[in-house]
Amino acid sequence: MVAIDPDEPTEEEHKRRSITKLRYMQFREGGSSSAQLGFRIEAAKMPGGSLQKNFKKVRSWEDVSATMREFFGADVKRVRQAILNRLIKMRDAVEHSEFFAAHEVVGSSLLLMYDRDQVGVWAIDFAKSTRIEVGRRLSHRDTWTPGNNEDGYLMGIDNLIQIVEDLNAED
Template sequence: MDIKIGTRTFLESEVANKHKRVDLYKKMIELAPNEPTDQERQDEAITKLRYMQFRERKSSSATLGFRIEAAQLPGVPIQKNFKQVRTRLQVRRALRHFCGTDKVCKQLAKRLRHIRDSVEASSFFACHEIVGSSVLLIHDGGTNSNNNKEIKVGAWLIDFAKCHRIEGGGRLTHRRPWDLGNHEDGYLIGLDNLMELLEGNEEEEEGNDENNNNNEERINLKFKGEKEINGK
């Protein structure tokens, strides 16, 4: 499973231009016709910053600090249809479906905790913004019912093409809210929440999810040849 980490997945340099663009406005209304403000409707144009933040909010990146990009189970094609997986409950169910068992979830969370602690202690991470990076999760025991089998799991940080050193000796927390110019990326927010959801209980998540009510839209999300992630 490929999981994009961070509350911000675009570079500050990508959104520094305040020029309003018609093409981005059109993309926005195609995805969410009710999203534009009255002023934006009058202008029929928005800045790239506005568009990128809108896109982050359409996924779990803005709220959880990570989003699922792709996943693959044995014997089925890679799946990339996770765009509507946004709430804590939906994300938890997707993670659980990929892991298969609580044992796999716990072991992956343990591995991620080690990574998180290493990132917090790293002088490299303290002075670099990490944008567009992912966590790659792998396991070999999610569908095996034999609890005595040794399950192998792995978690690695990948994709550092947009990693940049902060000029002027600045240091980042990777947890503070982002404002243009402070270079915060929410990287540790994402790792924290990913660990929490892997360690948590699905029934507890369902009870705590503020979006979980009788009117919540059910996502018809499947791994080809597998049951629905949200299915009941």
């Protein structure tokens, strides 16, 4: 946290020289697109082969759109349409899934990959998913507040779909 913003820790956190994991996660989410869009870009191997991991300043809708535009590269229409189709199918599956309705999904990722011949999107990293109380159902679109278990999973997919649709409309 201090490396990113030395003024962010409270006086008490400076004295203790530590912060809680919750505090760090909230700080990290607030400084990325996660809080606004329900997802953030962690890494991307761009056309030409360069792996990029520094997306800390990619926060806004416009920042994410510009990064996605660069990620799609020259084979834009085929790649974007295939990714869009897969995201729509994934959203439908999540909306109708009993597993998702009954589980908080923390730390999961969507892996988007393409090459000259294939395009794919996969949901990965479900190790931190936890079952919620029996009888409760999550929307995965509501804003997280302590104790509500909402994770924004569908909000993130919804926004990613909209960004790809917006990019398609530019052509």
